[in-house]
Amino acid sequence: MSSHVFADRSGAQPPRRGPVTGPVAVDALISRTRRLRGEVDAVRPNPPMDEDDPHVRWQRALCDLAVHHLDDLGAQLDQLREGLDAPGPDVDAYDPYAFRPAGSGELFGHEADHAQSSGSLLSRVGSAEWNLLTDGVNWSDELFAILGRPLDGGPMTLDELPSVVHPDDQALLTALVTGCLVDGRPIDGEFRIVRPDRRERTVHMMGEPVLDADGSTASMWAVFRDVSALRRSEQAVRDSQETLRRQQHAERTERRLAVELQEAVxxxxxxxxxxxxxxxxxxxxxxxxxxxxxxxxxxxxxxxxxxxxxxxxxxxxxxxxxxxxxxxxxxxxxxxxxxxxxxxxxxxxxxxxxxxxxxxxxxxxxxxxxxxxxxxxxxxxxxxxxxxxxxxxxxxxxxxxxxxxxxxxxxxxxxxxxxxxxxxxxxxxxxxxxxxxxxxxxxxxxxxxxxxxxxxxxxxxxxxxxxxxxxxxxxxxxxxxxxxxxxxxxxxxxx
CATH class of the missing domain: 3.60.40.10 (PPM-type phosphatase domain)
Structure with a gap:
């Protein structure tokens, strides 16, 4: 991928911090989300259960899916709460070259500290910026963890990034990044990555180009979310539903045969x-x-x-x-x-x-x-x-x-x-x-x-x-x- 590409039209600017909503309202949402998460977890069937019963597997998969959704929502609300607590930048003095979502303190200033308190919730969300003018790359610690890359290995350039992507998904990543840098389109897609331990993870990537005053693409920022557990839960729900559908079909067929045989005898x-x-x-x-x-x-x-x-x-x-x-x-x-x-x-x-x-x-x-x-x-x-x-x-x-x-x-x-x-x-x-x-x-x-x-x-x-x-x-x-x-x-x- 080229490191210096200009967009044909102006892309959306990265989010600036500001009073999107009041902290009190976000605190209420966080509290309600955590309470609902606890209630869902309380009714989730836990082993030992009848693993051969598709009804039980389907119910447990639905509860797991709901828990993962609520975990993701909780992590995003926590990040929103952190952003509301910090003062926003001076819009008139905004410098597109100074955008640092990863570790610079200008957008996610409390991200590292908050990751320690949130545990696995926030650890599934990482961020990165690629500066196309200076070839500088900045990753959050969470992104290193998501990709299984050691911190001393340094962040990867856009040219290197496909090397950790599953071969079947590399073309998708190339299309997403090219569309962002060339056409100014926001990135919103999922692909699989292969960690050094050969374990596959599913990553949801969202990003946008950052333009300078002349309308040229100066950098690209992105947020990566590890959605592996969520997709596994969704697949478990689909598999359980299909198993349940097949069993119900078999039961209906058996009952019809039993009724016909009984009526004949x-x-x-x-x-x-x-x-x-x-x-x-x-x-x-x-x-x-x-x-x-x-x-x-x-x-x-x-x-x-x-x-x-x-x-x-x-x-x-x-x-x-x-x-x-x-x-x-x-x-x-x-x-x-x-x-x-x-x-x-x-x-x-x-x-x-x-x-x-x-x-x-x-x-x-x-x-x-x-x-x-x-x-x-x-x-x-x-x-x-x-x-x-x-x-x-x-x-x-x-x-x-x-x-x-x-x-x-x-x-x-x-x-x-x-x-x-x-x-x-x-x-x-x-x-x-x-x-x-x-x-x-x-x-x-x-x-x-x-x-x-x-x-x-x-x-x-x-x-x-x-x-x-x-x-x-x-x-x-x-x-x-x-x-x-x-x-x-x-x-x-x-x-």
């Missing part, structure tokens, strides 16, 4: 379903799936009603641990196996044994609970087995009770367990309620407590159809705020 019938019980009597069935308040928690709850080849009916409800595609795919496998074995005539307790074996050998091991009921139309007998599941409720003559459960452990909890089954005689007008544990469970209630459902006995006893009974259950338990998804099936024995 659960029975397609709506309203009521009827099965013959011999003569004019029918088995009236209605069921409902209740999603959780958290739409992301698509679980493995199921209900199913199936007419068997021999004239009987299979009724089942169940629940698998977990949520999302893994739970719904396991539910689809289990329900498919259950239907196939039931059609083959396998009795309920054997069904449970085979389902347990299937769960043990599954590619994605999980636990599950289930209840399976086979209704014999000839004797109107309910034969049922359960695997760690809430017992069916029988409502008769205006009262309700839970059926005494036969022995049975959770599916997938033990190797080769034995399951028992029980028989119950059904009477015309009886109403059965099969459900998963999420139906009545709240933060204050045990999932095995049947009291909330039994309290509906008067309404359920008066229900003329299974749909009427289901409507009573929905009105009581179908509201918002459900912690988990659930299924319920209401079965009425016709007369």
């Amino acid at each position: 659960l029975p397609p019938w709506h309203g009521s379903l009827t099965f013959p019980l011999g003569g004019p009597a029918e088995l009236d069935v209605a069921a409902r799936y209740f999603p959780s308040a958290n739409s992301a928690l698509i679980g493995g709850d199921w209900y199913d009603a199936l007419q068997l080849p021999g004239g009987g009916s299979l009724l089942s409800v169940g629940d698998l641990t977990g949520h999302g595609v893994a739970a719904t795919s396991s539910m689809a496998m289990l329900l498919g196996a259950l239907r196939g074995m039931a059609v083959a005539g396998i009795e309920p307790r054997r069904l449970m044994e085979h389902l347990n074996q299937l769960m043990e050998t599954a590619a994605q091991p999980t636990l599950g609970s289930a209840v399976c009921c086979r209704v014999d139309p000839a004797g109107r007998t309910l034969t049922w087995a359960q695997a760690g599941h809430p017992a069916p409720l029988l409502f008769r003559d205006g009262t309700g009770r839970a059926l005494t459960p036969p022995d049975g452990v959770l599916l997938g909890a033990a190797a080769s367990p034995e399951y028992e089954q029980a028989d119950v005689d059904l009477l015309p007008g009886d109403l059965l309620v099969l459900h998963t544990d999420g139906l009545t469970r709240t933060s204050a209630a045990d999932a095995t407590d049947h009291t909330p459902l039994l309290d509906l006995a008067p309404r359920l006893a008066a229900a003329g159809t299974a749909q009427d009974g289901l409507r009573a259950v929905v009105e009581r338990f179908g509201g918002d705020g459900r912690e988990d998804d659930a299924c319920v099936m209401v079965v009425r024995i016709g007369s």
Whole structure:
């Protein structure tokens, strides 16, 4: 770069000290900035945190970014306060050749002392002047520190400055300086520098040409600000936002797949379903799936009603641990196996044994609970087995009770367990309620407590159809705020 270049037009003059604003007002701004900085730092998440959670990383990156912005603002306000405390030069006697932003005491007279008290805030801001008439160069101590250059190495000329700039950014620096010296344009740009220890820093440079009385460029001053931490925080925010966006997209995709799989597997019938019980009597069935308040928690709850080849009916409800595609795919496998074995005539307790074996050998091991009921139309007998599941409720003559459960452990909890089954005689007008544990469970209630459902006995006893009974259950338990998804099936024995 040439050391003596004349500007084609007058450039903006360097800032002169003067009463830009009152010291009291600046003190108030400094106090408010420091208080806000402390409040932001107080709410900033600190390790140890869940580093795998993009929400946490995003929040911490935003707080870091805010802290860096407030640090920079505090440093600039401190410099402004120092400038307001010092007397300004005589404008009429202003000498452009005497401009010394670095260490001369004429613009930043207290800069060195203030750097000691401000610590790292002001140490990220340095200044320089290149006198084009005398080839003199003046740097502040802070600029030496920013560039990692020892003080005894002396300041660098404009020709030498590109040697510390990253090779990819040298053309940018040349364009900035040439535009300032030749066209009188202010400098305002960022570039990377490579320190002697090979560490890269990002520097924001602002400067202007200083013209003499003839309009010739006499010198150029510049202020350098180390914005490396600020840019790292901004990049961390962008990276965290992108990670969060990808995770949210993956969660939405997984939820859509889970919903589609669930809808494909659960029975397609709506309203009521009827099965013959011999003569004019029918088995009236209605069921409902209740999603959780958290739409992301698509679980493995199921209900199913199936007419068997021999004239009987299979009724089942169940629940698998977990949520999302893994739970719904396991539910689809289990329900498919259950239907196939039931059609083959396998009795309920054997069904449970085979389902347990299937769960043990599954590619994605999980636990599950289930209840399976086979209704014999000839004797109107309910034969049922359960695997760690809430017992069916029988409502008769205006009262309700839970059926005494036969022995049975959770599916997938033990190797080769034995399951028992029980028989119950059904009477015309009886109403059965099969459900998963999420139906009545709240933060204050045990999932095995049947009291909330039994309290509906008067309404359920008066229900003329299974749909009427289901409507009573929905009105009581179908509201918002459900912690988990659930299924319920209401079965009425016709007369």
